[in-house]
Each structure stands twice: as structure tokens, then as C-alpha cells.
Amino acid sequence: MKSHIQSACQKVIDRVKKKERKLLDRMENISHKHIGQLKADIKSGEMSVKMYQQQTELIDQALQSKCDMDVYEMYQGCEAVGDADLKERGRIASVTFRQDTDKLSKALDDLQLGEIEVLYVSVLDLKDTPVLQDTIDIIVADERSKLNPIDVTVLVVNDIDTVVVTDWDNTSVKSFYVKNKQTQHSKLSMDGPPLSLTKLTHNRLAVTVPSRNKIVIVEVNPDLVLRSTITTSKQYVGITSLPPSTPAVGSHSPPCVDILDMTGNVLRSISPLHKGNRILQYPNFSTSVPR
Incomplete structure (x- = not known):
């Protein structure tokens, strides 16, 4: 009986462990995706910084030339970059783990591993008259000999x-x-x-x-x-x-x-x-x- 109880409990533990592995795997996958996006954002930011640095140098050169045409062309180039349609793709903002503790507690309270039944028998009284409870017919089909x-x-x-x-x-x-x-x-x-x-x-x-x-x-x-x-x-x-x-x-x-x-x-x-x-x-x- 002790072995049966331990076996039933182990089955529940195994199922909980399986759910744990599933959640950890999902978290790992999301984390890798999020880290990939962050690395791409860092690389994109570094490229933007270099681009703006180059534009700053060109603007300084155009202003130093004192040529209205050079300044006008530089202005148009900056305006084109600013008006570009830069559609930002969907990205992960944050990763959280939500748990309904009340629901979990209720599930654990309602968990049925099994029940232990105790059968009580009355002490034999030799003065009592035996009572027939049931009869089993032990004759099996196709038996040629009498039952003994x-x-x-x-x-x-x-x-x-x-x-x-x-x-x-x-x-x-x-x-x-x-x-x-x-x-x-x-x-x-x-x-x-x-x-x-x-x-x-x-x-x-x-x-x-x-x-x-x-x-x-x-x-x-x-x-x-x-x-x-x-x-x-x-x-x-x-x-x-x-x-x-x-x-x-x-x-x-x-x-x-x-x-x-x-x-x-x-x-x-x-x-x-x-x-x-x-x-x-x-x-x-x-x-x-x-x-």
C-alpha cells in the first residue's frame, strides 16, 4: 500500500516536472529571440551613429564652403533621410512570468492521489449463527469428471x-x-x-x-x-x-x-x-x- 501511494505521488510529480520543463524551454526560446533583437538594435544604432557623424562632417564642410548651392543640396539630403518611411517591426518589450497562485492552490487542494479505506470486522461471537453471504459455482464447462x-x-x-x-x-x-x-x-x-x-x-x-x-x-x-x-x-x-x-x-x-x-x-x-x-x-x- 505504501508503494502504491508513493507511485501515485511520483506520477503527479513527473507531470509537474514535465510542465516545468515546458515553461523553461519556452522561456529559453523567448530569451534567445529577445537577445537577438537587442543585438540587432545595438548594431543598427551603431550604424546610425556613424551615419549621423558622417552627415555632421558633410554639413560642416558645406557651411565652410560658403556656397549656397552646397548648403541647399545638403539640406535636401538631410530632409530625404528624415522623411524616409522607417517602419519598425514588432519587437519584444518585456518577458514576465505570471502565476495565478489562488488557482494553483485550489488545484493542489483538489488533487486526488487516492483514498485509504479501512474495513472493520466485528469480533467473532461463537454464539452467533453463521449467515450465508454468497455462493460461487466452481463447475467449469466441458468438465467430464464430477466436482471434487x-x-x-x-x-x-x-x-x-x-x-x-x-x-x-x-x-x-x-x-x-x-x-x-x-x-x-x-x-x-x-x-x-x-x-x-x-x-x-x-x-x-x-x-x-x-x-x-x-x-x-x-x-x-x-x-x-x-x-x-x-x-x-x-x-x-x-x-x-x-x-x-x-x-x-x-x-x-x-x-x-x-x-x-x-x-x-x-x-x-x-x-x-x-x-x-x-x-x-x-x-x-x-x-x-x-x-
């Missing part, structure tokens, strides 16, 4: 509640979920009857297939995808996950619970006795509890 669900779990994948079951007789694992207000399902066929399953991560399951000496790793998207297979030395039935994602599995022969690594090696085997008798006989199902 063995184990079930629930995952939340991409904000979608997903129910996953093992179907022994149809040698498959199935997922059921509601998307776009439509009930949908996915079916992953196994090469042997699956028995027990457990959550390894938020969207990955481990499924025991005892007859094939296998543990199958399945990804839930919420459709099911086969990710890998672990070959084991025993026919494991029950399975649970110990942190961090370490399988603990039950065996009938011999009756025990083994802790495995993700390659199938036994890290530890547990087979407790009580007065000489094995406590574990048929560990078909297991679960882990925090200490």
Missing part, C-alpha cells in the same frame, strides 16, 4: 478478490473472480490431482501434486499462470508457507512435516512423538501462525 474441491484460499490481486480452489477429480486449479461486474474464471490443468495450496506472496501460490512428487508454483493475475515446478523426494500433501516464502509440507510416508527450500531440498524434518506414538498421521492440511 479439496482446498481453497482467497487472494486480492489488482484490487480484485480472487477465490482459488483445487479440484482433485478434474486435476486442475481454478480461480473465480468478478471483473467489470461479470463473474469470470480461469482453469489451470495439472498432470496429476492437486491437493493442498498455500499463499507464498500476494499473487503466488504453491500447490501440492502428491502422485507426481511435485509442488507447482502458480501466479494469480487473477487468471492462473504456471510459473515453475519443484520436484520432491516424497509425496507431499498438506502445505503452508513460512516467512519468507518457505514451504512447510506434510507427508504420509513417513508421517512428518518437512521444511523445504525452493529447489525441493529438505531443510528440516519434524516428526514428533508422544509416549512413543507419532502425533502426525495424516497431515493433509496445515497452516502457519505468528509467534
Whole structure:
């Protein structure tokens, strides 16, 4: 959840940074244009100064000659320059950055990164009568065998509640979920009857297939995808996950619970006795509890 919040915030930051780059690029382009105009104006001014200096020298020479004709010609030349149609092109007078702080503040106040919802459940009262909330039909079309669900779990994948079951007789694992207000399902066929399953991560399951000496790793998207297979030395039935994602599995022969690594090696085997008798006989199902 923390990662989702940070990701949503980063997306907003990225969009703001993109707008910042756009404004800076525009300012840079305008600045180059403005500087170009200023340089052209300086060069034009320097040329004008030289021209007026030359005219001043010519006027002085004409006045010193004491010739009325030279003075008259000089006057006409100056008048022609003064009457010339010098149309000044449009130019940048100033560059400013305007910002509506009130509008920006309102936009930030209205910014919706998301909401955190807290679901409260009432404390279980063993005296209460259970009430049926919903029923899921786990029969899939074109199945020839009768339905024989063995184990079930629930995952939340991409904000979608997903129910996953093992179907022994149809040698498959199935997922059921509601998307776009439509009930949908996915079916992953196994090469042997699956028995027990457990959550390894938020969207990955481990499924025991005892007859094939296998543990199958399945990804839930919420459709099911086969990710890998672990070959084991025993026919494991029950399975649970110990942190961090370490399988603990039950065996009938011999009756025990083994802790495995993700390659199938036994890290530890547990087979407790009580007065000489094995406590574990048929560990078909297991679960882990925090200490």
C-alpha cells in the first residue's frame, strides 16, 4: 500500500516536472529571440551613429564652403533621410512570468492521489449463527469428471478478490473472480490431482501434486499462470508457507512435516512423538501462525 501511494505521488510529480520543463524551454526560446533583437538594435544604432557623424562632417564642410548651392543640396539630403518611411517591426518589450497562485492552490487542494479505506470486522461471537453471504459455482464447462474441491484460499490481486480452489477429480486449479461486474474464471490443468495450496506472496501460490512428487508454483493475475515446478523426494500433501516464502509440507510416508527450500531440498524434518506414538498421521492440511 505504501508503494502504491508513493507511485501515485511520483506520477503527479513527473507531470509537474514535465510542465516545468515546458515553461523553461519556452522561456529559453523567448530569451534567445529577445537577445537577438537587442543585438540587432545595438548594431543598427551603431550604424546610425556613424551615419549621423558622417552627415555632421558633410554639413560642416558645406557651411565652410560658403556656397549656397552646397548648403541647399545638403539640406535636401538631410530632409530625404528624415522623411524616409522607417517602419519598425514588432519587437519584444518585456518577458514576465505570471502565476495565478489562488488557482494553483485550489488545484493542489483538489488533487486526488487516492483514498485509504479501512474495513472493520466485528469480533467473532461463537454464539452467533453463521449467515450465508454468497455462493460461487466452481463447475467449469466441458468438465467430464464430477466436482471434487479439496482446498481453497482467497487472494486480492489488482484490487480484485480472487477465490482459488483445487479440484482433485478434474486435476486442475481454478480461480473465480468478478471483473467489470461479470463473474469470470480461469482453469489451470495439472498432470496429476492437486491437493493442498498455500499463499507464498500476494499473487503466488504453491500447490501440492502428491502422485507426481511435485509442488507447482502458480501466479494469480487473477487468471492462473504456471510459473515453475519443484520436484520432491516424497509425496507431499498438506502445505503452508513460512516467512519468507518457505514451504512447510506434510507427508504420509513417513508421517512428518518437512521444511523445504525452493529447489525441493529438505531443510528440516519434524516428526514428533508422544509416549512413543507419532502425533502426525495424516497431515493433509496445515497452516502457519505468528509467534
